[in-house]
Amino acid sequence: MKIGREDFEALIKGEKDITPYIELDPGAGSYSVFGVKTASNPNYLIKAIYEMYEANLNKKLAVKAVRKLFRSVGMGSSGxxxxxxxxxxxxxxxxxxxLVFKLQHQQGWGAPFELVEQSEKRIILRTKHTFEAEILKEWKMPVCGVHMGWIEGIMMAVTGKNWYCLERKCVANGDDCCEFVVxxxxxxxxFKAQAVVKGDSAITEFIEHKPVEGTIKLIDDPVVIMPRFVFTSMMNSLKKTMGEMPAGGVNYRAYMDMGRENVEHYKKMGITQPNTLSDMAFTFYxxxxxxxxxxxEWNEAKKEKTITLEHTVESEAFGNTGKNVCYCTxxxxxxxxxxxxxxxxxGREIKCRSKGDEYCVFIITNKSE
Known part of the structure; x- marks a missing residue:
């Protein structure tokens, strides 16, 4: 089906809708809009995508994962x-x-959109409801990852610049509309690392994994997946060479250097606030x-920090040994x-799951010069 400028102008003005441009051939199993083959997206499919992500993350991060997925869909609007x-x-x-949302929403993706505000660097959109807000009402939180991703992708495609969309109101959260600030x-x-610390993102969003090529990148830096048995192998090898306590000391110093270097890497991102740096490192690990x-916990009088952890790599790797094992941590x-x-x-470990304690507990104290 041919479509020209006059058709789009009529659609924008509201003089036409997309109905005349829809072609459905059940026998051939094809569905086209403006001559472009597409497919229906039943609600249960979208709900299944959300729930698949939610099973491995949580509801908030599941919305973020869907948002990333549909950002790519939005980028396709460049055609x-x-x-x-x-x-x-x-x-x-x-x-x-x-225009894009008028075309999508006339295919059942929610109520029409209203342009509330626009400027060179900010756009505010509002709709009475989106389809995902309707089908995920039981989540009782902002859920419109599909629309946030679309909006970001569309804006990136047509401007060549980076845009961030925040859902300020959502029907699934009990609000009277879904409102988006872009x-x-x-x-x-x-910006991205701080979002991880706040719980607004997960590091999985920033992992580039190419298993066939044997490469993994996190925040553009190469990383490796290291199995836990590496810790038992490394510790046992050192113990044979120098004894248990000296081996623990070597691991402690090596990983202390790694912790410092990790923080220096974050500083190169432009992050300087000490609490943010430490929170970021703890969150990423x-x-x-x-x-x-x-x-x-922080004890100001003693200048002492108590950190309580569960399932550390060493306690999980060594199992029940009857003694502290978390020198690396x-x-x-x-x-x-x-x-x-x-x-x-x-730093020293005062309780350990390998010793039978509920948690691994560490005391970090200021060291006199």
């Missing part, structure tokens, strides 16, 4: 944008965004499977604190 330019239609980004932002790892942070925590706060510290 329509270029077609309109061929017709001599030079729409502003906000105008094009509204801001042009500078892409920076400082936790999300990479090294441990789970249960709590962190103790050094890592001490190095993170030293690097973040610019002080000399000493």
């Amino acid at each position: 329509l944008y270029n077609l309109l330019k061929k017709f001599g239609m030079d729409l502003k980004p906000a105008e094009f965004l509204m 801001d042009q932002v500078d892409p920076s790892w400082k 936790s999300q990479m499977g090294w441990f789970h942070l249960v709590k962190s 103790a050094g890592l925590l001490a190095g993170i604190i030293e690097g973040s706060f610019g002080i000399k510290v000493q």
